[in-house]
Amino acid sequence: MSQLDEQDLTRDRILQAALESFAERGFKATTVRDICSQAGVNVASVNYYFRSKESLYKEALVYSFKEVDRKYPPAVLASELLPPEDRLRLFIRTLLLRLMDNGQLGLHAKLMAREIAEPTAALDYVVETVMRPRFEMLRTLLPDFVGDGWDAADIDRFILSLIGQCLIYRHARPMVERLCPETMSSPDAINRTAEVIFEFSLAALGQLGTGIGQRT
Amino acid sequence: MSQLDEQDLTRDRILQAALESFAERGFKATTVRDICSQAGVNVASVNYYFRSKESLYKEALVYSFKEVDRKYPPAVLASELLPPEDRLRLFIRTLLLRLMDNGQLGLHAKLMAREIAEPTAALDYVVETVMRPRFEMLRTLLPDFVGDGWDAADIDRFILSLIGQCLIYRHARPMVERLCPETMSSPDAINRTAEVIFEFSLAALGQLGTGIGQRT
DNA sequence: ATGCGGATTAAACAACTGTTTAAATGATGC
DNA sequence: GCATCATTTAAACAGTTGTTTAATCCGCAT
Structure with missing residues (x-):
């Protein structure tokens, strides 16, 4: 070719x-x-x-994907051995830092944001090869926090809640910059944001977990 | 004119x-x-x-904004008298339902999603007149859940976490439809999603609130 | 009827779009 | 040196874009 x-x-x-x-x-x-x-x-x-x-x-x-894999080779997979809380923190932190990157990684994030919001035929490929595996990983990870009594759809909703907290900083960046620029004004601020998202999520999942499974 | x-x-x-x-x-x-x-x-x-x-x-x-105001007249302001939990639930539910609407409201949501992701000069007007008031409302509401000991920037991060959980269903809809369509396949599913986001957020805020204020 | 003024129209405009063409270039093997 | 090939180039192509023009239409007060 x-x-x-x-x-x-x-x-x-x-x-x-x-x-x-x-x-x-x-x-x-x-x-x-x-x-x-x-x-x-x-x-x-x-x-x-x-x-x-x-x-x-x-x-x-x-x-764009090749460039990302070149800089973050296996990354997520390496966390298999860590305790659940560390895996969750690592996932959130990695996702947010990629989304906020100003270099080549950031270009990738911008391109993906466009593709996600307004898909071309290429999105199906991206979803199946990159996103679904990570989504499945979270599906196996979350019961460690909230227990097994939950509806599968609710587990998915929890996952979307996790991801959504990160995505907003990229997908709604112009809005965030106008309403609360302090949350992303510096690398330190972004690190703090990652930590807050993690704590927020951990608190939520932990609290929901004490209910030993709600239902649909 | x-x-x-x-x-x-x-x-x-x-x-x-x-x-x-x-x-x-x-x-x-x-x-x-x-x-x-x-x-x-x-x-x-x-x-x-x-x-x-x-x-x-x-x-x-x-x-587009006029059309929305015509259908949801004061809405959020009317909730001033409700207890904090109900106000939070109402906010989340209203936001998500607007985002997921299939009629005129949905057109508005789509247009706003575009404007937020890729702003024109019009975004500043929209932010100041519509978004900032609601953001300020949340700024006064959240301490009811997490206490007063938090950094202002962290409060803003909590707010973005709330909003982000809703926005993902609009801004990343094609991705959601591929990864977990059950979360938005019907009005019932969307209602359940709103409820889960509320419970997730309430659990998080409540749990974080017991710490009587962390710090930056 | 008549004339006025806003509303509507078909046509044209110039600028820009992605793509193609055909000629020029330049390196490589003989 | 020469032929061969991929590469590069300027130019042209046909279609679309937002916008403008100038003529026409139509209701209405005179």
């Missing part, structure tokens, strides 16, 4: 520029000419290396 | 069509011709009644 493995320098530059533009402005608002001028290549290069703007978008998406 | 108050039928039809298109597809992806054909009016009408696509967007945004 790709030509000789000489340099592919042009291709990579397009990919990186595309990632930045798509993450920052979205698919529709990003023009092929923007990408190419930012990458310093000719307009026709996009259709030469990738066959269309849309397929470039898809490749930028998987490229 | 508006002409004679005869019918303004055309203007209203454009406004409604614009709201639907902007909510469904976003500002950039929506074309003036789409709006006009959906409204059954001439293309030039947009520039005649509103002077540009962008100012039509702004008017559609305030129109």
Whole structure:
């Protein structure tokens, strides 16, 4: 599918520029000419290396995932041996820090936020390969906190409550910055936010757990 | 600013069509011709009644708010007399139901989700007039649960945790539908979700409150 | 009827979109 | 040196965009 493995320098530059533009402005608002001028290549290069703007978008998406895996290799899986509380703290902290990253990781988070809010065909792939495994991990983890008496749907709701507390800082960032900038004004503030989300969640799960299982 | 108050039928039809298109597809992806054909009016009408696509967007945004206020008049303010727990439950339930509405309310929610994730100049107006008052209300409400010993920034983090649990069902709806559709598959499921979010939050706040105030 | 003014229309406008073309470039093996 | 090939380039393409124009329509007071 790709030509000789000489340099592919042009291709990579397009990919990186595309990632930045798509993450920052979205698919529709990003023009092929923007990408190419930012990458310093000719307009026709996009259709030469990738066959269309849309397929470039898809490749930028998987490229984005590769970059993340390169920096956070196994990460979550390594926590299998830790006690439940530490696993929960690690999950929340990792998720929030990724979402708040200002570098390449942040581009990935922005791109994913767009994909989640307004999915293309690529979302199904992302959900199945990346998100569902982590979701399943939480499904096995949460009964350690709240007990086994809960409806499966309620367990899922708890999981969404955990994730939702983190996602808001990315998906509603402009709102957060206006209403309470102190919560994300510095790395320390973000660390504190992660800790508060963890404590909030732990308190909730622990308290709900003492009820030995409510029902639907 | 508006002409004679005869019918303004055309203007209203454009406004409604614009709201639907902007909510469904976003500002950039929506074309003036789409709006006009959906409204059954001439293309030039947009520039005649509103002077540009962008100012039509702004008017559609305030129109959207008017529609919401028409259906949920004072709502939140009426709860001043209720006990804190009921106020919290009412807030969460109202927020989630608005976010999940499938009618006009839902269009408003979609539009707001777009505006929050990718703000235009209109967001500042929306934040100050609509969101900040509700945020302040929560700022006064939360100490009833967790006590007064908390850092102001931590109180704000609690508030974001509350809101985040609700927002995820709108902002990450495509993801939720793929990972755990049961949490929002029916009105009953959504009601249950609201209840779980409330219980989750109440448990968290109550538990954190027993610590008589942690610190930063 | 007549003329006035807002409302509506079809048509055109210029700018921009993604994509294609065909020629030029440049390295590589012979 | 020459032919071959992928690569790069400027230019053009056809379609769409928001907006403007100028003509037409229509209700209504005169």
